[in-house]
Amino acid sequence: MVTKTLVENILKTSIKEIPEDVRQHGKKSLLNWMGVAIGASSHPSVDMVLALKExxxxxxxxxxxxxxxxVDLLLGSLINGMSSHIFDYDDTHLDTIHHPSGPVAPVVFALAEKMDLPGEKVLHAFILGCEAELRIANAVYPSHYQLGYHITSSTGVFGAAVAAGILLELSEEQMIWALGIAGTQSFGLREMFGTMTKPFHPGKAAQNGLMAALLAKRNFTSSTEVLEAKRGFANVLAPEHDLSKVNVHWGEQxxxxxxxxxxxxxxxVLHPSIDACIALGKQVKAEEVERIELVVHPYVLELTGKSAPPTxxxxxxxxxxTGAVAFLEGDAGEGQYADSKVKDPAIVDFRxxxxxxxxxTVKEERVIATAFLKDGREIEHIVKNATGSIENPMTDEDLVRKFKKLTYPIIGAEQANGLIDAINEIQQLDSLTSLIAFTKAAKQ
Amino acid sequence: MVTKTLVENILKTSIKEIPEDVRQHGKKSLLNWMGVAIGASSHPSVDMVLALKExxxxxxxxxxxxxxxxVDLLLGSLINGMSSHIFDYDDTHLDTIHHPSGPVAPVVFALAEKMDLPGEKVLHAFILGCEAELRIANAVYPSHYQLGYHITSSTGVFGAAVAAGILLELSEEQMIWALGIAGTQSFGLREMFGTMTKPFHPGKAAQNGLMAALLAKRNFTSSTEVLEAKRGFANVLAPEHDLSKVNVHWGEQxxxxxxxxxxxxxxxVLHPSIDACIALGKQVKAEEVERIELVVHPYVLELTGKSAPPTxxxxxxxxxxTGAVAFLEGDAGEGQYADSKVKDPAIVDFRxxxxxxxxxTVKEERVIATAFLKDGREIEHIVKNATGSIENPMTDEDLVRKFKKLTYPIIGAEQANGLIDAINEIQQLDSLTSLIAFTKAAKQ
Known part of the structure; x- marks a missing residue:
């Protein structure tokens, strides 16, 4: 009944029943997502996927x-979803290391543009799509992730299907099938991390989920219990799971x-270490340092253990x-991950x-950093909640600054500012035509 | 090195190095595949996926x-691949319960039509695509299948990528990436069996694999060891596996x-039981039968245990x-699986x-059948090798008869016969234009 109950919960939740703070957070998520998608839109990998247009x-x-x-709406969902994850700069549900907007936002924007839908519907579908995928992620994390799945795509495909299903106005039966068609396509190996195929994952999950909803709309049949069946999603892709988390406290939490x-x-997972290395870099000079010890949760090294990254x-x-650029340059923005930086002799030496x-025993969101200096001194810096965590979030101004930094060079200040306003006012927009017009690359 | 070695093996194997009997079996596989694809092409589920064209x-x-x-080549691969599996009448690699042509044939035909490729190249790519996916299937079967994966799509995506990669003339590096992009998209839950989503699997695997090769052709990067990496395909999707099977005796077996x-x-898995029930049906009348006991391998009942199928x-x-129609009607063709048949009172009663x-202890390819009659008699019929097994194969004439039965009503006798000849002569065709013209529905 887990799948059916989830669909019942989704279909009974109108936009009015979504609390104001959730709607606000949904808009922030859309703004952040749009910024990272536009920011990476001229990456070579985007050109490669765009070649599918030809x-x-x-x-x-x-x-x-x-x-x-x-491009067509399926290819568009793939490309915009991929673009938003290229910089690894998108949002994160910290409990599950899930990037919820990636598989969902491209789908709602694609359908909104094609069907000329009002902003309130788009926000509604986006929020419920994210909520569905995150609850499914909760049910299978950490076992599913530890096994080797990129949880953003493997559960994101459900979020994409839900969001598309809402906009396509699927019946309960159709929405259950959409989850079946989506869930059987769950995919994404963590082995791909560090290659172009990683950001491909949320894009392809968006495309797969959208296709699932389009097919379900035509009454294409599927399993009615994809989540809980003996050979369904949870049993096959997560050695341990607790499906009660999918529907628990729906509408309340x-x-x-x-x-x-x-x-x-x-x-x-690197953010606490970055905060710490930036802080240490402000206190001592590079030439004084013998080594910087970073005591971290095992996940951190498992995910980021590349000692000599080629790109x-x-x-x-x-x-x-990352520790080296944070210490030496006081930041870890997209600029610190240019190909030239991993070849910079000073950084290569310091790393x-x-x-x-x-x-x-060290929690994932923490680090105990100690700079051991050549003169024998030791400087410790402990980060309990990294900048950008729920406990220590980016402010609205931080978010807008990030958005501008990512988008100004590509769409120009005027369009970027228009886009910020449009996303803030999305619930009042009868059509997203002008919002989407703002996303277009400015003439160079 | 498993992935790299596989790619080296594939790229060093020209059509001339493929033995004549393998080429012949490849052509038979293409003929059988084309027959079942055309045969199911007017199924309602095909219309539903064709709606994606609109x-x-x-x-x-x-x-x-x-x-x-x-339609476009990606959508075409999806639809033709799905169509060929709708009747569950396609080919089977018995060692792994894999249907090798489904994910591969639609890709080679789509690229052949779009790029106007000669038949020899198409046969070459088809054979190596099948060989790759089947060897990967060998490496993960049965653990992968038991876990719940529909092995046809989950490993078929590799076959589709290999076949497309050959036709797109990928370099070794690109082919390795293509396998990475394909393998991370491995999917397909056995939970979907009995719904339209089952035949969707090989079609979607074809589409995913083709997309992987198209992207790799543009130098879209991926893992270089998707099969063997710690969090690669085998470790994540198959609790037990033996990757040495991927490259063993390449070119010899x-x-x-x-x-x-x-x-x-x-x-x-039902074929031995069908043979037995047909044989028993020839010996006794339905009203004489109290019950028919079928002693089978556990898989058989696990896969076909639906006692009251609704469709x-x-x-x-x-x-x-299936046992009921085989006994009562002496066959288990597509006609015996019409919706009306599962509602036929005589069949419903006999089932x-x-x-x-x-x-x-009973092997998968066998059955021990016993008809217990109302008068106390018992008639036993043991099937060791079902009709259509490797040991007891369909003859060439059987295959042609099956092809005609499936295609005559749809493309007409003249085109069907032309198509049989064209597939038999595929290695001599400079272009598949006329072959593909024969596949078109005849005017009604």
Whole structure:
């Protein structure tokens, strides 16, 4: 009954029943998502996927944010979803290391553009899509993630299907099938981290979930208990799971409220170490340092243990590179992950001084950092809640600053500011035509 | 090194190095595949997926076999791949319960039509695509299947990528990436069996694998060891596996030679029981029978245990319905799985007399059937190798008869016969234009 109950919960929750703080957090999530999607839109990997437009002679139905091309709605969901995860700078549900907007936002914008839907519907579908995927993620985390799944795509496909299903006005039976068609397509190996295939995951989950809802709308049949069946999603993809978490306290607790935004352009697990290395870098000079010890949760090193990253993208999975740039440059923005940075002799030299050590008793959101200096001194810096965590969140001003930094170079200040206002007012918009027009690359 | 070695093996194997018997079996596989794809092309589920043409305004690049519509090559791969599995009448690699042509054939035909490729290349790519997916399947079977994966799609995505990669002339590095992009998309839950989502699996695997190769051609990067990495395909999706099976005796042993063709329109696990029930039906009358006991391997009942199938499609997963029609009608063709048949009072009544019993010592390809008659007599019929198994295969004439039965009503005798000749001569064709023209639905 878990799948059916989830669908009943989704279908009974109108936009009016979504609390104001959740709606606000939904809008922040959309703003943050749009910023990172536009910010990465000129990455070479986007050109590669856009080549599918030529291969398939794709129709010009929906916009690629931050560019001028249009493609069909399935390809558009793939590309915008991928783009938003390229910088590893998107949002994170910290309980499950899930990036909820990636698989959901591209779908709601694609359908909104194609069907000319009002903003309130779009926000409604977005919030419930995120809520569904995060609750499913809660039910299978950490076992599913430990097994090796990129939880953002593997559970995100459900979120995409739910969001699309709401906008396509699926019946209860159709929505249950949509979850079946989506869930059987759950995919994404963590082995892909550090390659272009990682950001491909949320994009493809968006595309798969949207296709699932489009098929269900035509009464394409599927399992009616994809989540709980003996050979269903949870049993096959998560050695341990607790499906009661899918529907518990529905409407009272909102997982989307736990969605955090990143001040740094890499995986959230590195953020405490970045905060610490920035702080240490302000206190001592590079030449004084013998080594910097970072005591972290085992996950951190498991995910970011690349000692000699060959590319900037791989640098995001290197605590050594990341610690070095944070210490030396006082930041870990997209600029610190340029290909040139992982070859910079000063950074390459300093990264050998970064000495992570795992300790299971250190929580994932913390780090105990100690700079051991050549003169024998030791400077300790403990981070309990990294900048951007729920306890220590980015402010609204921080978010807007991040958005501008990512989008100004691509769509220009005027459009970027228009886009900020449009997303803030999305519930009042009868159509997203002007909002989407703001996302178009400015003429150079 | 497993992934790299597989790619090296694939790229060093020219069509000339593929033995004549393997090429012949490849052509038979293509003929059988084309027959079942055309045969099911007017099924309602095909219309539902074809609606995506309208949703996405898909370009008219490649043909949907047995119909008149054309769609883009990615959508075409999905639809033709799905169509071929709808009747559950396609080929089977008995060692792994894998249907190798489903994910591979639609891809090679789509690329052949779009790029106007010669038949020899198409056969070459098809054979190596099948060989790759079957060897990967060998490495993870049975653990992967037991866990709950539909092995046809979950490993078929590799076959689709390999076949497309050959036709797109990928470099070694690109082919390795293509396997990475494909493998991370491995999917398909056995929970979907009995619904339209089951045949969707090989079609979607075809589409995913083709997309993987198209992206790799543009140098979209991925893992270089998707099969063997710690969090790669085998470790994540198969609790037990033996990756040495992927490359063992490459070029000396051919898995494709173990590909069998079905005389009956349902899962291969039921075929021994069908043979037995047909044989018993010839010996006694329905009203004489108290019950028919079928002693089978546990898999058989696990896969086909539906006692009261609501639809003809679900009837394919019911040993009760299947045993009843085989006994009463002497066949288990597509006609025996019409929706009307699962509601036919005589069949519904007789299916309660079918009594399967599992016995782990009975091999999957066997059955010990006993008709217990009301007068106390017992008639036993043991099937060691069902019709259509490798040991007791369909003859070439059987295959042609099956092809004609499936295609005559849809494309007409003249085109069907032309298609048989074209597939037999595929290696000599400079272009598949006329072959593909034969697949078009005849004017009614």
């Amino acid at each position: 291969d398939t002679q794709s129709a010009e139905q929906v916009s690629i944010f931050g560019r001028t091309e249009k 909102w997982e989307l409220l736990k969605n955090a935004f990143k001040p740094y352009a890499c995986g959230i 900037g993208l791989a640098g995001k999975f290197s605590i050594y590179h 050998t001084k970064i000495k992570p050590r795992v300790d299971e | 949703d996405t305004q898909s370009a008219e690049q490649v043909s949907i076999f047995g119909r008149t519509e054309k 051919w898995e494709l030679l173990k590909n069998a063709f079905k005389p009956y329109a349902c899962g291969i 003809g499609l679900a009837g394919k997963f019911s040993i009760y319905h 309660t007399k079918i009594k399967p019993r599992v016995d782990e």
